[in-house]
Amino acid sequence: MSTTTTSRTALDSLRVRGHRRWVEEAIRLALFLCAFLSVATTVGIIWVLVREASAFFFAVSPIEFLTGTRWAPLIEPRSFGVLPLVCGTMLVVAGAALVSLPLGLASGIFLSEYASHRSRNILKPVLEILAGVPTVVYGYFAITFVTPLLMRVLPQTQVFNAASAAFVVGIMILPMVCSLCDDACRAVPQSLRDAGYALGATELEVSTQVVLPGALSGVLASFVLALSRAIGETMAVTLAAGATPKLTMNPLESIQTMTAYIVQVSLGDTPAGGISYQTIFAVGALLFVITLIMNLLANRVLRRFREVYE
Amino acid sequence: MSEVATILLKSEGSNLQRRHRRSRMMKTFFQVATWTGVFILAILLIQISWQAMGWLDLQFLTSFPSRFAEKAGIKAALWGTIWLILLTAVISIPIGVGAAVYLEEYSGPSWLNTTIEINIANLAGTPSIVYGILGLALFVRWLDLGRSLLAGALTMSLLILPVTIMASREALRAVPKSIRLASFALGATRWNTIRHHLLPAALPGIMTGIILALSRAIGESAPLVMIGALSYVAFTPNGPMDSFSALPIQIFNWASRPQKEFYSLAAAGIVVLLLVLLTMNAAAIWIRARAQKDSRW
Numbered sequence: 255m256s257t258t259t260t261s262r263t264a265l266d267s268l269r270v271r272g273h274r275r276w277v278e279e280a281i282r283l284a285l286f287l288c289a290f291l292s293v294a295t296t297v298g299i300i301w302v303l304v305r306e307a308s309a310f311f312f313a314v315s316p317i318e319f320l321t322g323t324r325w326a327p328l329i330e331p332r333s334f335g336v337l338p339l340v341c342g343t344m345l346v347v348a349g350a351a352l353v354s355l356p357l358g359l360a361s362g363i364f365l366s367e368y369a370s371h372r373s374r375n376i377l378k379p380v381l382e383i384l385a386g387v388p389t390v391v392y393g394y395f396a397i398t399f400v401t402p403l404l405m406r407v408l409p410q411t412q413v414f415n416a417a418s419a420a421f422v423v424g425i426m427i428l429p430m431v432c433s434l435c436d437d438a439c440r441a442v443p444q445s446l447r448d449a450g451y452a453l454g455a456t457e458l459e460v461s462t463q464v465v466l467p468g469a470l471s472g473v474l475a476s477f478v479l480a481l482s483r484a485i486g487e488t489m490a491v492t493l494a495a496g497a498t499p500k501l502t503m504n505p506l507e508s509i510q511t512m513t514a515y516i517v518q519v520s521l522g523d524t525p526a527g528g529i530s531y532q533t534i535f536a537v538g539a540l541l542f543v544i545t546l547i548m549n550l551l552a553n554r555v556l557r558r559f560r561e562v563y564e
Numbered sequence: 565m566s567e568v569a570t571i572l573l574k575s576e577g578s579n580l581q582r583r584h585r586r587s588r589m590m591k592t593f594f595q596v597a598t599w600t601g602v603f604i605l606a607i608l609l610i611q612i613s614w615q616a617m618g619w620l621d622l623q624f625l626t627s628f629p630s631r632f633a634e635k636a637g638i639k640a641a642l643w644g645t646i647w648l649i650l651l652t653a654v655i656s657i658p659i660g661v662g663a664a665v666y667l668e669e670y671s672g673p674s675w676l677n678t679t680i681e682i683n684i685a686n687l688a689g690t691p692s693i694v695y696g697i698l699g700l701a702l703f704v705r706w707l708d709l710g711r712s713l714l715a716g717a718l719t720m721s722l723l724i725l726p727v728t729i730m731a732s733r734e735a736l737r738a739v740p741k742s743i744r745l746a747s748f749a750l751g752a753t754r755w756n757t758i759r760h761h762l763l764p765a766a767l768p769g770i771m772t773g774i775i776l777a778l779s780r781a782i783g784e785s786a787p788l789v790m791i792g793a794l795s796y797v798a799f800t801p802n803g804p805m806d807s808f809s810a811l812p813i814q815i816f817n818w819a820s821r822p823q824k825e826f827y828s829l830a831a832a833g834i835v836v837l838l839l840v841l842l843t844m845n846a847a848a849i850w851i852r853a854r855a856q857k858d859s860r861w
Binding site: 367386432489516541 | 583584586587590591593594595597598600601602604605607608611612615658659660662663665666667670671679680682683684685686687689690691692693694695696697698700701702705722725726729753754755779780782783784785786789790792812815816819820827830831834837838841842845849
């Protein structure tokens with residue numbers, strides 16, 4: 255560029271370029287550090303959980319923790335079997351699945367296959383408001399509306415019970431299922447639907463026998479992600495499900511979930527450093543591992559099947 | 565022969581009718597399922613507004629919490645939430661947008677970048693209470709920030725970072741390749757291009773994503789409970805090192821009391837919280853709609 259100008263300006267231009275390159279590199283590094291912070295966060299989570307949970311597992315054997323059937327870390331005689339908490343969590347998740355998976359899948363199919371453009375544009379954002387409602391609000395709704403209603407229908411219902419917590423958690427994750435199923439169904443090419451109609455299939459047959467099998471991976475991934483969200487849900491189950499760690503399959507009884515237990519300890523005045531304090535890290539580690547496996551699974555399913563049509 | 569054809573036709577006809585009837589029935593079912601969600605949202609909003617009626621007044625907004633339901637208010641919680649959100653925004657926006665710019669504009673395919681991407685996807689699905697545990701161990705105890713606004717804001721920033729990054733990437737990806745090429749062709753460096761063309765072009769999308777991420781932080785309470793935000797705070801915070809309360813914490817506290825009159829206070833608090841959230845969502849939708857109208861491509 256500077257072949258015809260004097261050597262002085264050429265040198266200047268080189269110097270400017272060198273400066274620019276240096277600035278460019280510095281900016282690139284700064285931006286990389288921002289992106290790398292996510293890895294640092296994960297490392298931080300794992301480090302914290304492993305450090306504190308390993309202190310716990312020096313005192314309590316992991317086998318006792320994972321197979322014990324009595325959870326009483328705060329009262330004598332102490333006992334550290336986590337199964338009642340896992341059972342309570344699973345009870346809530348199963349109930350939430352019963353509510354959200356059929357409703358979410360059905361409304362996802364409706365939005366992508368049946369709804370007019372206009373009603374879709376109204377219904378989808380309205381359903382997404384459900385996802386934006388804070389979880390503490392769902393907890394409030396559960397204890398002031400769902401539980402009283404349930405008690406009127408089934409008088410043996412306890413004031414705090416798994417069923418109403420499960421119901422509101424189901425409603426909370428419904429938009430997630432619906433939205434992801436809708437996306438998955440819409441990713442199925444129109445030509446497949448047209449082929450179905452050309453063979454004389456009805457709308458239902460096209461939806462369930464052409465679109466749904468094509469969208470299956472997305473639908474399954476949405477189920478796994480939604481259930482992972484339900485496992486980690488905290489405030490609604492803390493408010494509505496009670497604080498009674500119990501091995502039961504009766505959804506009308508009071509139970510305690512893993513997340514609700516963690517909140518209970520952090521609300522109380524358990525001194526930092528003691529064994530009962532370390533339990534929250536052990537339970538938190540279990541929670542993290544379960545949701546991590548589910549998220550990895552869902553991501554893998556999604557990635558493997560995403561590009562089938564391209 | 566013709567007899568067989570008639571039978572066939574007949575059975576075909578009734579079969580077809582049955583198939584269409586089933587199709588219509590299932591359509592109704594799908595429709596009802598969709599409206600169920602809308603219906604429950606309506607019940608929730610009506611029930612809460614009903615409970616809050618009469619409690620939501622100026623006195624409620626300007627009083628500190630109290631043992632007496634009639635005197636209690638959300639002043640401390642409201643100020644705590646405002647402080648928390650401002651601090652969270654200041655921390656999370658530069659980092660989130662920076663990470664998005666790196667991943668969209670700089671990174672090529674390498675194992676490190678793949679690791680980062682998988683990481684962000686997993687962090688987005690990590691339960692918020694796990695972030696609370698991290699915040700408690702890292703910020704409250706290890707860095708010794710105590711139960712301060714700053715510890716809360718740092719925890720919240722980590723929590724909403726994956727959402728911010730994903731939304732900002734989406735917005736950057738929507739800027740056409742031709743803009744980048746035109747800028748490079750004129751001799752601009754990568755950062756020049758990002759600073760003067762890509763970021764301004766992607767700004768509405770990024771802002772929409774950030775507002776939605778921040779509104780998630782406003783509603784979150786589990787991490788704040790973990791790091792020890794208090795439910796009884798009788799002052800408004802003056803700086804980032806003060807202890808604090810927040811709206812969802814205050815609501816949680818009122819809703820978990822045995823006395824029924826506090827339920828109405830919780831409902832009034834929820835109405836305030838939902839109004840804030842709906843305003844933010846409306847702002848995000850408005851920005852998105854305006855950007856779509858003014859779009860140059």
